[in-house]
Amino acid sequence: MIFLYLLLSTYPWPIRPFDTAHGVSATLGDARATRDAQGRIIRYRFHRGIDIPADSGTGVFSLESGRMPNYSLSNPPSGVRIGNYFYDHLTNLVPPNDTITGILDTTNTHPTKIGEVRDYPPSGPTGDHLHFQIGPSGGPYSNPLNEDGGLVNYSDNGNPIVYSLDFWRSGSEGNTATQVHSPLWGKIEIRAECQDRQTSGGVNTTSGIYKVKWYVRSIGMNPSVSYHPVDCIGFNQVQPPNNGAPVLLVYDRHNYSASSPFYYWVTNVIKNNDVVDEYWNTKLRIGQAWNGEDARINAEAEYPDGRYIVWAFGKGSYNNFV
């Protein structure tokens, strides 16, 4: 028997059934934080994989064949790496150094169960999930929803939602954030509150979005003016070091949350796994790059005085920008 997912070069799911869509409750790049005992955030980071909701006790299987890590039986790890994949929030692991037959290497035999999903706080089925991650231990970590063909039969038909859009002085990603209102002038950061809605496996969840971009168009101006940046915030991969500053160029630190809602600085860009601090210069001279010189007079300006409409679009893994 040849599995369909091999032909499509998609990935099997690491829980049964391997070739059927499961739910996804968190995506690559979602906001994550480490808190101290008082609940203050001491470390910001991007989520390095996806979360697959599964009741505690659900069997977890390795995609690749290999060997269990040489872990201590008195202090078993929560996460197990086999080959290029990492599985976290596990319990009841098979013994250290056991030989593992991966799902990708089985045709008529069964793959080896490496462990089970553990009860994840809060206790009970609410938060139980398998964290699944692709990439070497030092990263970069790839997006399991779009790496090659993605997880087999994954479908995301829930449209992303952009709840709100507002404008801030350039540099507002720092400790001092200054909101600005119409009429806008100078260098502007655009912030959007948005989420994606996941419907894979018939499970309704919300997550961070895959991509978010912005667009501006003049109203009643002749000739009309429009601008659509080529690059945007998008999570094909996350690459350590991805803590602190790069995370705070994507997510607003003043509304930082490891759950919904998510506030994105949409004028910034992720390029080659780096987050670049960009902005919208409303005084930009015609023909200049985004960070080029200001116009001296209105007639030289890329965005002459007038009325504009600004949109932010979110993109799920499969659907178009909405």
Ligand SMILES: [Zn+2]
């Ligand atoms: Zn996770």
